[in-house]
Amino acid sequence: MSKTASKLEILTYPNPVLREVSKPVTEFKPELKKFAEDMLETMYEAKGIGLAAVQVGNPIQLLVIDTRSKDEVGQRYKYDEMTELEQSIEQPLILINPEIVKGYGKTTFDEGCLSVPSFFDTVERFEKIDVKAKDIHGKEFKFTVDGLLAICVQHEMDHLSGTLFIDHLSFLKSNKIKNQIKKNGYPDPKKSDDDDEDNSARSRKSKSKDPVKA
Numbered sequence: 001m002s003k004t005a006s007k008l009e010i011l012t013y014p015n016p017v018l019r020e021v022s023k024p025v026t027e028f029k030p031e032l033k034k035f036a037e038d039m040l041e042t043m044y045e046a047k048g049i050g051l052a053a054v055q056v057g058n059p060i061q062l063l064v065i066d067t068r069s070k071d072e073v074g075q076r077y078k079y080d081e082m083t084e085l086e087q088s089i090e091q092p093l094i095l096i097n098p099e100i101v102k103g104y105g106k107t108t109f110d111e112g113c114l115s116v117p118s119f120f121d122t123v124e125r126f127e128k129i130d131v132k133a134k135d136i137h138g139k140e141f142k143f144t145v146d147g148l149l150a151i152c153v154q155h156e157m158d159h160l161s162g163t164l165f166i167d168h169l170s171f172l173k174s175n176k177i178k179n180q181i182k183k184n185g186y187p188d189p190k191k192s193d194d195d196d197e198d199n200s201a202r203s204r205k206s207k208s209k210d211p212v213k214a
């Protein structure tokens with residue numbers, strides 16, 4: 001990653017930009033690479049595992065993802081927690097104009113979102129997906145993945161159509177969260193977010209205690 005990468009502002013619900021449908025990327029200029037690097041920097045800083053360009057106010061079909069969990073000192077990635085398919089994919093992953101070609105099976109996961117901070121709930125997704133996307137140079141590539149990476153790709157792709165994970169919950173649950181945010185805003189991260197001392201936020205084994213944000 002470039003040393004000049006800089007942090008971007010992550011928009012939160014109910015910012016209307018998050019409801020915009022992202023446009024396909026047609027030009028693969030050096031600025032796009034710089035923007036993707038800034039997004040990764042912003043995602044790591046926020047301790048998220050995925051980020052869509054629309055979440056930083058740019059509704060283009062660009063996603064950055066890194067689902068690898070770190071060890072206790074936050075240094076080395078723990079590959080033993082990943083599925084074989086996840087291990088086969090080089091991360092961080094940058095996906096441009098992504099498409100889910102095919103989905104297989106169903107799974108559920110406690111999802112969180114950098115644009116809906118401090119709220120987590122169970123969402124149903126495909127267990128395994130075939131994905132087609134372009135890389136940062138505009139070259140098409142395909143992969144098949146399951147595990148947390150598959151869930152993250154589906155969560156991020158929702159952002160491209162203006163959908164948030166809270167839209168997948170039951171009508172009652174979804175409205176409760178939306179009304180709570182609109183009325184009271186978000187809880188103070190300093191009081192509610194204990195992830196700061198603990199880098200295990202990405203661990204799927206303790207997902208109910210340390211859910212992941214994307």
Ligand SMILES: [Zn+2]
Binds near residue numbers: 113114115213
């Ligand atoms: Zn999200």
